[in-house]
Amino acid sequence: DEPALPSAALTALRSARPIETLKGLEYPEGIQSPNPALNPTAAPAKFRYDKDFLMQFQTVFTDKPSTDWDERMSKTIGDIESAR
Amino acid sequence: MATAAFEIKDEQRPLNEIPVSLPNGEESTEDAIAAEGNDPTEQLTVFHSADNFNVKHPLMNKWTLWFTKPPSGKGGNDWSDLLKEVVTFDSVEEFWGIYNNISKTSDLSLKSDYHLFKQGVRPEWEDVQNKNGGKWSYQFRDKRAVNIDELWLNVMLSAIGETLEADAANEVMGVVVNVRKAFYRIGVWTRTTGAKGGNKDALMEIGKRFKDVLKLPARDYVEFSGHTESAHSGSTRAKAKYSV
Numbered sequence: 043d044e045p046a047l048p049s050a051a052l053t054a055l056r057s058a059r060p061i062e063t064l065k066g067l068e069y070p071e072g073i074q075s076p077n078p079a080l081n082p083t084a085a086p087a088k089f090r091y092d093k094d095f096l097m098q099f100q101t102v103f104t105d106k107p108s109t110d111w112d113e114r115m116s117k118t119i120g121d122i123e124s125a126r
Numbered sequence: 127m128a129t130a131a132f133e134i135k136d137e138q139r140p141l142n143e144i145p146v147s148l149p150n151g152e153e154s155t156e157d158a159i160a161a162e163g164n165d166p167t168e169q170l171t172v173f174h175s176a177d178n179f180n181v182k183h184p185l186m187n188k189w190t191l192w193f194t195k196p197p198s199g200k201g202g203n204d205w206s207d208l209l210k211e212v213v214t215f216d217s218v219e220e221f222w223g224i225y226n227n228i229s230k231t232s233d234l235s236l237k238s239d240y241h242l243f244k245q246g247v248r249p250e251w252e253d254v255q256n257k258n259g260g261k262w263s264y265q266f267r268d269k270r271a272v273n274i275d276e277l278w279l280n281v282m283l284s285a286i287g288e289t290l291e292a293d294a295a296n297e298v299m300g301v302v303v304n305v306r307k308a309f310y311r312i313g314v315w316t317r318t319t320g321a322k323g324g325n326k327d328a329l330m331e332i333g334k335r336f337k338d339v340l341k342l343p344a345r346d347y348v349e350f351s352g353h354t355e356s357a358h359s360g361s362t363r364a365k366a367k368y369s370v
Contacts, residue, residue, distance in 0.1 A: 050177035055219055056137045060184035061169065067181075073173045080289065088186060091218065091287035093280060099222045102172050107134050107213065107223035114132070118210040119193050119229060 051105040062086050073098060133188075133214045134223075172219055183218035186288045187244050190214045191224065194239035205250075214245050221286055230275045234305045242282050243300030249315070251353035256299060256315060258323070260352040260367065262333045263313035264340055274310045277340055278303045281312055284339045290314060291335070295328040312340065319352040319367065326368075333370035 048056070061067060063086060069075055080090035108114065172179045191212040197203040213224055231240065241249035251257060266272040284290045285301045297316040304311040314336050318324025329350065337348045349366035 052223075054172075054175075054177060054179050055182065055217075055223065056135050058180050058182040058217075058219070059138050060217065061181045067169055067171075069171060070173050089184065090186070090289055091183070091283075092289060093283050093287065096218060096221075096283045096287055099172065099218055100226070102176055103219045103222040104226045105223055106227045107215070107220055108132070111227055114213075115228065118212050120195065 046109040048109050049105045051103065052107070052109070055103070055105075055107075061089075064089060134220050179219075182220075185216050185218065185221075185286050187286075188214055188216040189221075189242055189286055190245050191228075192239075192241040192243065192249050194237075194241070196235045196237035209249070218286070221282075225279070225282075231278045231303050231305060231310070232275050236305055236307050238305045239302055240278070241300055241302045242285060243315070244298075247299050249300055249302060251356070255317065256353060258319065258354075259297075259299065259315060259317045260319045260350055260356075261302075261313040261315045262329075262336050262348050262350050262370075263311055264337075264342065264346070264348045265309045265311045267309045269308075269310055272310065274303070277312060280339050281314070281336070284335070285314075289335070290339075291328065291332050295325065295332070297325070297328050297332060316350075319350075330368065330370060333368065337370055 064076060064081060067075075074095060076089060076095045077092040080092060081088075106112070169181045170179045171181055171183075191214075193210045193212050194205075195208045195210060197208065212228075215221055215224060234240075239249075243249045247253055247255045251259075266274065266277075281301050281303075285298060291298050297318065299315040299317055302313045302315065304313075314332060316329055316332065318329070320326030320329045333348055333350060337346075340348070342348065347369040350368040350370075351366055355365070355367070
């Protein structure tokens with residue numbers, strides 16, 4: 043069997059770079075930035091994220107994190123119900 | 127070991143080498159990008175394009191999700207055989223890819239646990255980084271009255287979002303949910319017990335924030351106990367050292 047090809051979202055995830063600073067990063071309209079009070083300094087990779095910010099991703103990144111995810115899950119967690 | 131944990135592969139390339147495909151599916155060219163008014167080095171988040179983002183949100187720590195399988199009734203039921211490392215991740219986007227594709231706590235069998243710990247720390251009190259520590263925990267005894275999935279999600283988000291402790295407290299090791307016959311229990315494991323080498327104020331602050339995340343009323347208390355005392359008492363419910 044040919045291994046499954048990664049989805050476009052997974053390909054993007056693998057190749058994406060970590061954001062270095064929140065300063066100057068613009069989100070599309072309707073998306074709220076991480077609470078600036080939690081991130082008073084622009085130290086790299088020292089971000090704190092509030093729940094409301096994090097919850098915005100719930101319906102936006104839904105792809106399996108690897109092409110063999112279901113197989114891995116049946117080995118570790120077992121009986122996983124694949125909803126997708 | 128049946129399965130080894132894995133980390134989600136990174137294949138980062140410089141931004142200007144990442145192809146940006148246009149909505150009509152044509153191969154992008156610099157001209158096309160220029161025509162669209164997009165700079166190829168523009169930071170595109172998953173909110174800009176779920177299939178074509180080029181930056182992701184880093185977490186302050188790498189986290190590993192672990193799972194405790196319920197005993198099967200056959201052999202191989204040592205704790206160490208039942209405890210499985212599932213996946214390690216270090217971005218918000220990866221967290222959601224995982225969360226959206228694993229069983230919800232409310233669907234797990236009795237005697238299962240999820241553990242979300244900083245990479246390199248095993249979710250066992252014997253781990254050298256845990257043995258002088260303890261945990262804040264709360265038992266939900268009315269399992270039907272509680273939305274355990276939402277509470278566990280909120281606790282995980284407070285851990286990976288680094289809002290459970292103040293800067294430089296350096297106490298949180300991981301969070302855990304236990305599914306048992308009579309209760310659900312959620313806990314936050316800490317590096318110290320506030321005694322020698324620890325900071326009791328930092329621990330009390332974590333307890334307060336944890337209680338907040340669990341949305342507990344003032345009359346309910348989250349309790350702190352040291353791992354060693356729990357081990358010696360032969361019960362996971364040692365006498366609480368502190369409560370908030």
